[in-house]
Amino acid sequence: MSNSHDSSDIKNHIKVYLYVFGALAILTVLTVAASYLKLSDGEAILLALIIASVKGSLVAGYFMHLISERAMIVWILMLTSGFFFVLMLIPMLSYIDQARLG
Template sequence: MSDHSMDDIKSHVKVYMLVFASLAVLTVVTVAASYMDLSSGEAIFLALIIATIKGSLVASYFMHLISEKALITWILMITFVFFFILMFIPTIAFFDWVNIS
């Protein structure tokens, strides 16, 4: 990112402030949503959606992923494949593979 001109950075700063405001608003929204009368499935879905939006904002703008080199995008895509596998491992434990019971 060494090729940025001063004006570039100034417009970046505006974006950072917008992202900051969005993150603050989404934090309030996610807390408010938790007080709504939702089923636990709906609540989990909504909370994870909001967290994912917030996380993407941080990654895209603060971490500059939106204008980052392809190599890093590739590393992260592979990471997320493994991450999702990791998330699904626990559910395997709840299938009765050999019909013990």
């Protein structure tokens, strides 16, 4: 309920939404193009994840208004992303560990 926005504010927002749309389209093409480059596995994964993260941040930041969201929401999401990374560590940890053992 951001009724504090007046209509010129919203019109500015709409412009931003269209820019973001353009950026997302370009990045989608880029990420497909990048997959045809002769990159090593690691480089390809890194590049694809970077592009996906930029796209994701654009969606979250502008469409979901996170960029101007209240502190409470931001804190909850930071907490969540912390545990999300712990979850991503599961496979890494177990394989690194097994690789060390040989």
